[in-house]
Amino acid sequence: MTRRLTHIDCFSGPGGICTGFRAAGFETLLAIELVESCVETYTANHKDVPVINKDIRDVTEEEVKRIVGNRVVDILTAGMPCETFSTAGATSRSFYDHRQFLYREAIRLADAVNARMILFENVPGIQTKKVAKDSDRLIIDEIYDDLAKYGYVHHISTILNAEDFGVPQSRERFFILASREKLDLRVPVAKNRKIVTVEEAFIDLPEEPKETINSAKKKLENGEEIEVEQYKDIDSAYSKLMKDRDFWKFEKKELALTYHFAPVHRKGTIKRFEMIKQGEGLKDLFDKLMAEHGPEEIERLQKEKIIPNKWYIQRNRRLSPDKPSVTVTSHCLSELVHPIKNRALTIREVARLQSFPDFYDFKGGKFVAPHKDPQQDKYEQIGDAVPPLLAYHWGLVIKEILEGVKVTEGV
Incomplete structure (x- = not known):
């Protein structure tokens, strides 16, 4: 019997990579995550995976070896915090601190267990x-040099867009796959796969979910009560996949539509949403108002608290139903507007855009100011995660590399 390939999940977040690798047939031996709410979500969905809830800098080689034992570790993954690398905000990119060197901790732990491969994501x-x-020295040069110091001299890098792999979201990410062995390294390739639209992602989700207080209740196995909604009697290939426990290799249980309740907005915010068309955002609204009515109209709407005093490029972007979503970030609650209704997205809608299956359980608070609280609410957890479907395609390629056989895609 061929052994299952094994995985260590650093900077695991709520479990995006683990979920995709699980669907591809991997066994995750250990996860490492600092944020407690992410650990709660991870453990709720991957009960068999030990999680070290610590700053990775404080995780010792002995701790990892104790958990892994004599098992072969095929791959260690690390999606390091990306705030200092992002070009979306000049302020965050101007920081130079320990976060940009956290990749070294992943290499250190990979070396401790003699992991065959490392996959970096950012x-x-x-x-x-x-x-x-x-300095003229780039972080990326440091990464390659540090990999080589520990024997990971073979590597390949790429930028992948999640929309090319069945995720209903345009999301570009950079990857490095490194190995100690001389292997036929390669990356996932989009093979004329059909782009999934927002409409296909949301097709069976009610556009007007009940407010939390009026939602039906379902008692989970642990006794916790959770609000549930009813699916619409219509599906797309994508919505079916999000409900398919066999594909994701999760235990079969009764399926309920959870975390699908609409955020409550002020009347002024709703009026603002009414003014934003599909494919447009808050900046577009400001530009349109200035061109058509001048600063006086903007001042009036600001006094009535319909539009804010400042606009942000990413804020209040109404999705187009016939296209994939724009990038889902940790600020998705304030950044994304439903394509038809005048409201922000529900937690389940955001999870759909990230390709988390419908039975995935999210812990932590509903609303927390992103990056200002040590915990992450459900929106921030989802927005920061690696899309499970993209991780799944990485898992298939890594199996091909390590096992030397062609793996048939499930989707």
């Missing part, structure tokens, strides 16, 4: 970030 901006403000 935003494309990591390729141009310097090690210090006045």
